[in-house]
Amino acid sequence: MGDLERTPLSALHEELGARMVGFAGYAMPVQFEGIMAEHGWTREKAGLFDVSHMGQVILRGRDWDHVAGAFERLVPQDVLGLAEGRQRYGLFTDENGGILDDLMFANRGDHLFAVANAAVKARDIARMRAALEPEIAVEEITDRALLALQGPRAEAVLAELAPGVREMRFMDVATVELEGAECWVSRSGYTGEDGFEISVPEAAAEALARRLLAHEDVAPIGLGARDSLRLEAGLCLYGHDMDTTTLPAEAGLAWAIQKLRRRGGAREGGFPGAGAVLDQIEAGPARRRVGLRPQGRAPMREGVALYAEAEGGDPVGRITSGGFGPTVGGPVAMGYVPVDMAAPGTTLYGELRGKRLPVTVETLPFVAANFKR
Amino acid sequence: MKYTEEHEWLDADGDVITVGITVHAAEQLGDVVFVELPEVGQTVSKDDEIVVIESVKAASDIMAPLDGEIVEINDAIVDDPAKVNDDPEGEAWFFKIKASDLAPMDDYMDVATYKAFIG
Known part of the structure; x- marks a missing residue:
């Protein structure tokens, strides 16, 4: 250590x-x-x-509207409309619409408080500083x-x-x-x-x-x-289930982009990669993140190639997170597959130690959320 | 009883050797959730990867410690992999191999050497 x-x-x-x-x-x-x-x-x-x-960051401007308006230049979320004392799930996107990180951000009245992933917090903070300073003060809380x-x-x-x-x-x-x-x-x-x-x-x-x-x-x-x-719980892990090669819609995260930032919305676009991100929401992605249940008992982990058939053909997708689900009592995984193979109940095959073993596409989450709404 | 550097224990009864993993190995693996064993009758060579163990954290292999034929496997740990954590040096043995060459046994560690090996 x-x-x-x-x-x-x-x-x-x-x-x-x-x-x-x-x-x-x-x-x-x-x-x-x-x-x-x-x-x-x-x-x-x-x-x-x-x-x-994890990265804890405070952004300060003249007031909430100032900092929120500036932050909307970096994320595809409705920040201005977030009420004081409320938090929202957000994404940093790059110029191609790829996902740079996911984060939580909160309206703390006179400032914005964000929590970002440890592995990429330095990149996030550098990006915020480059895009927002000196207009907005970016302070990492250490x-x-x-x-x-x-x-x-x-x-x-x-x-x-x-x-x-x-x-x-x-x-x-x-x-x-x-x-x-x-x-x-x-x-x-x-x-x-x-x-x-x-x-x-x-x-x-x-x-x-x-x-x-x-x-x-x-x-x-x-x-x-x-x-x-x-x-x-079907939640993405950055760097595994999404990264700069995945756009929000294919990652199943279009829900996190409020209508107001989408095509025809009052504050449409205006964030990095908006064209690509919004195009994919409109047209629908070619592939999608789905839940996968291996039918046997062997866990299938990140990197396992997915096939449409038990024999032959090229891989159609890949597992991005997988392991044993203790509450489910069996192996569970997530991965990307073509949309025509993304319907729940579809059988695909994961290649494990040279053998193709059946997996079933399942609706996420595997275990229902237990939030206090 | 003999021990390998891969944390297997080997219990010899004539030329039939019962093989399992040590308590130390089971602790390092964490909760075992899946075990795949070789087939009875399978002929194996020393260092062949013949067992797959998956813990909650990761997959690992167990190698055949000797040349020989698999004569018995412990299906109970396939049905209930948690047994490997509960009693790795007893009930949760993996397989029995009828060795065709017992010479490598002399190279494996005795208990004192193994204890020193794992520190």
Whole structure:
């Protein structure tokens, strides 16, 4: 773990016996008790995740409309229309319409708060600075940890520290005092479960984590279960299920582009690659991200080639994320296939160790979301 | 009992060797979710990849430790791969091989050497 950065919770993870791995330049816990147990715990109780490696960024202008209007130059979302105290899922696109990252951004009244993926946060921030400064101040927040508390018991647990969080709905954002620290809390996550993401000053992070972990319904969860949870929830992982070679519509993310930014909308286009992104929404993509259920028991992971037939022919697609779904109780995957093979129930074949094994196209998510709308 | 650097244990009964993976290997793999075993009657050569183990995290292979013929496999771990985590050095053995050449057994580690090997 020589050159890896540590988070404010690294020492705690080690104390708890985590198996640590390098991820996006950080020493992160991949598992504590075990991925299956942690996955199940999060679906049934509440799991505490350290996601401090993710990028936290504040954008400031004269006022919300100023910063929101500027941010719309970088993302295909309706930013100006986002209400104060609300968060939205967004995408950074490049000049070809390819996806540079996905992110969450929130209207925090006088500023915009964004959370971006660890692996590409430096690129995101450089891009924001290049496009928006000096008009908009772009500040990377490096003195805060980011925790996620996820699962059906998350609300009850966090409400013991701050009863007001019960009133928050999915994608609400608020400043909440937790254990004496000013935290920025959103009701969201990356597991398909109800829960919260908590930006906490680094000096207070370990105490807050210990307080949450002291609750009988809370256990620490590593990145391994985070991945299996998000896969079952049908959520994309940047760099795997989407990247600069995928456009939003084929990634199944057209829903994240509000009508107002589409063709004929009041603020149509105006973001990088708008022509290509909007063309593909209008015309429909040639391929699509779909859920895939291997019919056998062998997991099919990223990179497995997909074929239309059991024998012969060229690959028609590829698995971009896959593994064992503990809640599903079998292998699950996502991948890209031609739209005429994307209908649920279609049988395709994944090539595993030289053998073509059947997979069924399935509707995502594999496990229904449990959000508090 | 002998051990390989690939973390297999080998329990010899004459020229029939029972093969499994060590507790250390099972811990490193994490939760095992899929096992594919060779077929009974299959002739294998030393270092052939004859078992696939998939954990929640990753796929890995087990190699034949000796030349010989597979004479028995443990279907119970195919039906319930979690057994590999529960009892890797007991109930969750993988296969039995009738060795045609026992010489490599002398090169494998004894328990003390294996313990030193895994640190």
